[in-house]
Amino acid sequence: MSVLRHSLAAIALPLFATAAAAQEVTTYELDNGMQVVVIEDHRAPVVVNMVWYRVGSADEGPGVSGVAHFLEHLLFKGTDDLEAGEFSATVAAQGGSDNAFTSTDYTAYFQRVAADRLPLMMQMEADRMEDLALTEDDIRTERDVVIEERNQRTENNASALAREQMMAAQYLNHRYGVPIIGWRHELDELELSDTVAFYETYYSPNNAILVVAGDVQPEEVLALAEEYYGPIPAEPDLPPRARAQEPPQRAERRLIFADPRVAQDYVARSYLAPERDAGAQQEAASLVYLSEILGGSSFTSVLGRALTFDTDIALYSGAGYDALSLDDTTFSLTVVPAEGVTLQEAEDALDATLAQFLKDGVDDEQLARIRTQLRAQEIYARDDVSGIARRYGSALTQGLTVEDVQAWPDILAAVTEDEIMAAARDLFDRDRAVTMWVVADRATIDGGAVTDTDPETVDDLDLEDTE
Amino acid sequence: MKHILALALSLLAAAASAQIDIQTSTSPGGIDVWLVETGDIPFVALEIRIEGGASLDREGRRGAVNLMTGLLEEGSGDMDAQTFQTAREGLAATFGYAAYDDSIALSARFLTENADEAVALFRQSLVDPTFDDAAIERVRAQVLAGLRSDAQSPNAIASETLYAAAFGDHPYGSDLSGTPESVAALTREDIVQAWRDTLVRGRVHVGAVGDIDAAALGDLVDDLLGPLPATGPDLPPDTVFDVGGGVTVVDFPTPQAVALFGQPGIERDDDDFFAAYVLNHILGGGGFESRLMTEVREKRGLTYGVGTYLVPKDHAPIILGQVASANDRIGDAIAVIRDEWARIARDGVTQEELDAAKTYITGEYPLRFDGNGPIADILVGMQTTDLTPEYVTERNSFVEAVTLEDVNRVAAELLRPDELRFVVVGQPEGLETGPLPDTAGTE
Numbered sequence: 001m002s003v004l005r006h007s008l009a010a011i012a013l014p015l016f017a018t019a020a021a022a023q024e025v026t027t028y029e030l031d032n033g034m035q036v037v038v039i040e041d042h043r044a045p046v047v048v049n050m051v052w053y054r055v056g057s058a059d060e061g062p063g064v065s066g067v068a069h070f071l072e073h074l075l076f077k078g079t080d081d082l083e084a085g086e087f088s089a090t091v092a093a094q095g096g097s098d099n100a101f102t103s104t105d106y107t108a109y110f111q112r113v114a115a116d117r118l119p120l121m122m123q124m125e126a127d128r129m130e131d132l133a134l135t136e137d138d139i140r141t142e143r144d145v146v147i148e149e150r151n152q153r154t155e156n157n158a159s160a161l162a163r164e165q166m167m168a169a170q171y172l173n174h175r176y177g178v179p180i181i182g183w184r185h186e187l188d189e190l191e192l193s194d195t196v197a198f199y200e201t202y203y204s205p206n207n208a209i210l211v212v213a214g215d216v217q218p219e220e221v222l223a224l225a226e227e228y229y230g231p232i233p234a235e236p237d238l239p240p241r242a243r244a245q246e247p248p249q250r251a252e253r254r255l256i257f258a259d260p261r262v263a264q265d266y267v268a269r270s271y272l273a274p275e276r277d278a279g280a281q282q283e284a285a286s287l288v289y290l291s292e293i294l295g296g297s298s299f300t301s302v303l304g305r306a307l308t309f310d311t312d313i314a315l316y317s318g319a320g321y322d323a324l325s326l327d328d329t330t331f332s333l334t335v336v337p338a339e340g341v342t343l344q345e346a347e348d349a350l351d352a353t354l355a356q357f358l359k360d361g362v363d364d365e366q367l368a369r370i371r372t373q374l375r376a377q378e379i380y381a382r383d384d385v386s387g388i389a390r391r392y393g394s395a396l397t398q399g400l401t402v403e404d405v406q407a408w409p410d411i412l413a414a415v416t417e418d419e420i421m422a423a424a425r426d427l428f429d430r431d432r433a434v435t436m437w438v439v440a441d442r443a444t445i446d447g448g449a450v451t452d453t454d455p456e457t458v459d460d461l462d463l464e465d466t467e
Numbered sequence: 468m469k470h471i472l473a474l475a476l477s478l479l480a481a482a483a484s485a486q487i488d489i490q491t492s493t494s495p496g497g498i499d500v501w502l503v504e505t506g507d508i509p510f511v512a513l514e515i516r517i518e519g520g521a522s523l524d525r526e527g528r529r530g531a532v533n534l535m536t537g538l539l540e541e542g543s544g545d546m547d548a549q550t551f552q553t554a555r556e557g558l559a560a561t562f563g564y565a566a567y568d569d570s571i572a573l574s575a576r577f578l579t580e581n582a583d584e585a586v587a588l589f590r591q592s593l594v595d596p597t598f599d600d601a602a603i604e605r606v607r608a609q610v611l612a613g614l615r616s617d618a619q620s621p622n623a624i625a626s627e628t629l630y631a632a633a634f635g636d637h638p639y640g641s642d643l644s645g646t647p648e649s650v651a652a653l654t655r656e657d658i659v660q661a662w663r664d665t666l667v668r669g670r671v672h673v674g675a676v677g678d679i680d681a682a683a684l685g686d687l688v689d690d691l692l693g694p695l696p697a698t699g700p701d702l703p704p705d706t707v708f709d710v711g712g713g714v715t716v717v718d719f720p721t722p723q724a725v726a727l728f729g730q731p732g733i734e735r736d737d738d739d740f741f742a743a744y745v746l747n748h749i750l751g752g753g754g755f756e757s758r759l760m761t762e763v764r765e766k767r768g769l770t771y772g773v774g775t776y777l778v779p780k781d782h783a784p785i786i787l788g789q790v791a792s793a794n795d796r797i798g799d800a801i802a803v804i805r806d807e808w809a810r811i812a813r814d815g816v817t818q819e820e821l822d823a824a825k826t827y828i829t830g831e832y833p834l835r836f837d838g839n840g841p842i843a844d845i846l847v848g849m850q851t852t853d854l855t856p857e858y859v860t861e862r863n864s865f866v867e868a869v870t871l872e873d874v875n876r877v878a879a880e881l882l883r884p885d886e887l888r889f890v891v892v893g894q895p896e897g898l899e900t901g902p903l904p905d906t907a908g909t910e
Contacts, residue, residue: 043505043507043837043838044833044834044836044837044838045833046833046834046837076755084765085755085756085761085765088754088755088756089755089756089823092753092754092755092756092823092826092827093823093826093827094826094830095826095827095828095829095830095831095832095834096830096831096834097754097831097834112834113834114830114833114834140768141765141766141767141768142768143768144767144768144769145764145768145770145771146771147793148723148768148769148770148771148791148792148793148796149771151722151723151771151791151792151793152723152771152772152791155721155722155723156621156721156722156723156725156791158619260720261619261720261721262619263612263615263616263617263618263619263620264612264615264616297552297556299548299549299551299552299553300549300552300553300556305549308605309548309549315608315609315612316609316612336612338608339608365553368557369553369556369557370556372556372557372558372559373556373559375559376559376578377559379508379509379510379578380508380510380576382508383508383510383512383838383839383840384838384840385837385838
C-alpha cells in the first residue's frame, strides 16, 4: 500500500479539558474528507480502533431492507489481500477482539487490541474500506446467518416483534419504521448486487469517521491515518443524506399485538420527539430530564410513585428517550399492570399521571437529584474509554459535531424546570402518539375494552387545553 | 497486621507497560481485602462476594435467598424503600445486590466527594434491612413476573430442563428464583433466615479499585461487614453433572429452536485446567475462530451463534454449549456439533490451532484490566477461586506451558460425545430424541 503524505491536511482542535471530561480529545480531517477523532486514555496500554460510516438502515432504498446490516456481516469476508475470515483471525492472533454494529443511522467496525498493534488494525480496516471482494458463496451462507440472527433477535421474541410493529406504526414515511435487520421477505431476496451497490456508494473516506481511543498520541494516529486511509480517494457521488421525513401526525394510532408467547401483558406508548441537533440540543436535553423524571427510577420517578407506590396499578413502569438520532426520534412510556389490573385501567392511570404532572410541575428535590446523577455519570463514564469512543462516533454519524458532544454536559447541567415543562407540553399530545397493547390472548381484551375509553380521560389528555 | 504486595502486570512484549499494583491486606477486624489504588478518577468501585448464595436455600424454601437479595435495596434502618433510594440517588452512588448459585454479589460505586455518606447507606442496607411487608409483596410480584417470563423463554426453559435432569435434588437442579408455588409461600421469617444464612463475614471476599488507600479501605470494610454473623450453615455437598448423552426435546411453538448442551467438566484447580481452557477455546470458546463457529456458522450458515464454556461451579464442573437454529435446521446444527465433539476428542487439535489459541488467550488477558470497575471484578473473582495476587503475573505462563500433548490427552479424557446431552426447546423437524447413535468414526 503506497503512502501519500499530506503537507497540511490536519486541523487540530484541542479540547479544553473540563472537570467532566478529563480525556484529551483531538480531531483532524484528512484531505479526502475522512474525519479523525483521537481520545487519549493512558491508564492501560490498550486501544480501541473504530471506523464509523455515516450510513445505516434508514439510508437503504425501497425493497432491500436489511442490506446495511447484511453488508456489515459481509465486511468480514475477503478482500483483495485477505481471505474470508482472515480479518478476525488476524485480530485474534494479536490477542484482540473485533466486531461491528449497525443502527438506523450508522454502521461501525471496531477492534480492541494492545496499543502497539494499531497500525495493523488500520491497515486492514483501510483495506476493506476499498477492496472488499465478495462472492455468490459468501452471500448464500451469510444470508442464512442473518436470517438466523433475525430469528434469534426478533422472530423468537414476542416483545421484539411487537416493537417492530410499533415502529412501523410510528413512522409512516421515514425509514425508521423499517427494522434495522430487515423484513424477513426482503432478507430472503437480498443479492450480491444489492450489497455491492451499497458498498460502492457509502464505504468511502468522505463518509467515514475514524475514532481511536486509548493509550495513543494524537500525532501518531494522524500519521497512521494519513498512511493507510489517506490514499483512498473520496467518493465524488456520495448522495446527500436526505431521507423522507415524517409528515405531521394528525391522528392517534393504536395497535393490539397478540402472541401466546407474551408472558406479561403491557401497554407501550410512543410519541414522535425532537432529537439532539447540531447547535440546538436544549430541547433534547430537557427531554432527557423528562424521561428521568417520569421513569428513571422505579422508586422515586413520577410514574413509579404514582403507579407502584401510591397505588397498586403497575408491576413496572418506565420511560425512554433516544436523544441521539439523525431525524425525529421517539419518547416512549411503558406500563406493565399489576395482577388484576386491566390494560385499559393501566393506560388510563398512565394518562391521568401525565395530566397531573403537567399541572404539578417538577419536584425541586427530584430535579436536584437527577442533576447530580447526570453530573456523576460524566465522572463514571471516564472509566470506560470505549464508551467515550462510542459517544463520539454515534454523535458524529447522527448530525452532531465534536463541539456539540463537548457542550452537551454543560447544556444538560443548565436545563431548567420551565424548559422541561415546555418540552413536556409539546410532547404529550395523543394525536401524535402511538399506543400498543401487547397481550398473550386477544380474547382477554375483547368485548369493547379497546374502544371503551373513558371520555373524562380523553379530556385530560387534550393537553393543549390544560394550560 | 498488614502486608502490601505490589505486582507489576507485564503486558505484551512490545506494548507500553502498565502497572497494576495489587495491595493485599487484612482489615483490623480480620477481613482480607485486595486493592488497586488509583486517583485518576474520583470514585471507588467496590466488589464483595460472599460464598454460599442461593444454594443455601433451606428445605422447601427455594427462592428465599433470591427474594431476600432483591429486598436489600427496598428499605433499611428507619428508611422505607423510597426514602432509601432517594438518599442513594442524591449521592449518585450505585449499589448492586445479586444472588447466584454459589455466592451473593454486592457491588458499590461511589464518588470520592461523598464516600462516607454512600458507604453508610450501603452498610445500612446490608446489616439492617427492614424486610417490611409492602416491600416483600412488591418484590415477590416482580419475582413471580420473572418466572412467568421464564416459562415463555426458550432459553430459560432449556436451562431449567437441563439442570433438573443433570442435578436432580441438588440446589443446582432448580432455578434459584424458586417456583411460583415456593415463592408464593415464602414468609418474612424465611427471608430473615436467608439473610442470616448468606450474609456472613467469614465467607467474604473484597476487591476495591479507585480513590482510596488500604487503611481507609480496611476501616470501611470493617464498618460495612463487621456486624454480620461470623459464619453460616454448611455449604451444599459436591455433586456431578449426571444425565447421560442424548437429546431431550421440549415442545414449544416458536420459529427458532434453542439448544443447550452439556457434559461433565473439569475443576478450576485441576492440573489440566489450562489445557482444558485452551481446548475449549479451540472447540467453541474462541469467538469467530472456534471450530464450531467455523463449521456451524461460517461454512454452513446454520446459526447466528454457537459457543461452549467451561463452567466450574463450586460443587460440580460442567462444560456447556448453546446454539439456536430454525426448527428445520437445528437437526443439522446438532449433527455438526456432535461430529466436531467426537472429532476433537478422537483426533485432537493441530499445533497451529494450539499456537493461535495461546497467542489470543495470552494477548487478551492484559486487555481485561482497563477500568476500575473491571479490575475490581477481577480482584474479587481471583479470591473466590483461591488464587493469589501473583496469579496476575503468572497466569500467561500457565497458558504458555500447555503442550499439544496435554491438550490432546485432555481432549480424549474430557470430551465424551456419548455423554453429551442436548435439550432442544422449539419444534425441531427430523430430530431423533432419546440416546443418539455413536458418532465416532463418521468423519
